[in-house]
Amino acid sequence: MAARGSVSHNALLSLLPRRAVSLLPRPMLSPRAPSRLLRPSKVLAMARRGFSSQEDDFASPNDLRFEPPLKIVEYPHPILRARNKGINTFDENLKKLADEMFDVMYKTDGIGLSAPQVGINVQLMVFNPAGERGEGEEIILVNPIVYRVSKKTVLFNEGCLSFPGIYADVERPASIKIDARDITGGRFRVNLSGLPARVFQHEFDHLQGVLFFDRMTEEVLSSIRSQLKALEVKYESQTGLQSPERIDDYKRRKEVAGFGRA
């Protein structure tokens, strides 16, 4: 296994099934607005600069400040719906943050974790589909961008660390092509399929403020409605605040329809 925090692009490639990926720019989904297809000229300019469309809104040192041990933020905390800033400082603090995210992910039996789930609103995710320290490969992705998803979709019974104990079916593309930066700031492109594609998409959604129940059918959503309400009640009694969202008043977010395709 590669050392924590230093998973290389090559390690990621060796882990995952891979088909040749064209280097030609293709329409890309912006992390700021996942449903928006960017113009090829804009994509090219962004690729040359090496940043996503959020370059005007990067995280400051203050945005990246954290106190270990990290705690998982649960639904319906508004942090999970807040905007997540891009990262352009690849320093020791970022490595420590990723390290701490792995710690809390393993402790809570997770296979992936996004920064907003630990209260840090930035474009960072970690995952290890093996779910055990010392097994599988630890992947860290910074400023990920999805530029292609497969037409083929698959159902999977998903759980989310921000919704403890709740599992339900979510349909997502079977495979996906992404651009991202690694923990040192190096850029790479990769194709994901199988469980890595599933975990990536779940975490990528978190980076857009999208939660797994936003992608459930009405029928599936009904099956977990009472559990979601219980979390809303728990939030209200713990914080003394009104829940910022209620499943009973739920209106599906337009941008999540069609897996981010306009």
Ligand SMILES: CSCC[C@H](NC=O)C(=O)N[C@@H](C)C(=O)N[C@@H](CO)C(=O)O
């Ligand atoms: C299938 S994508 C799930 C990713 C999720 N990450 C953040 O919320 C996650 O790790 N969820 C866990 C509840 C999970 O899926 N855990 C595994 C291993 O225990 C499980 O099979 O429940």
Ligand SMILES: [Fe+2]
């Ligand atoms: Fe989640």
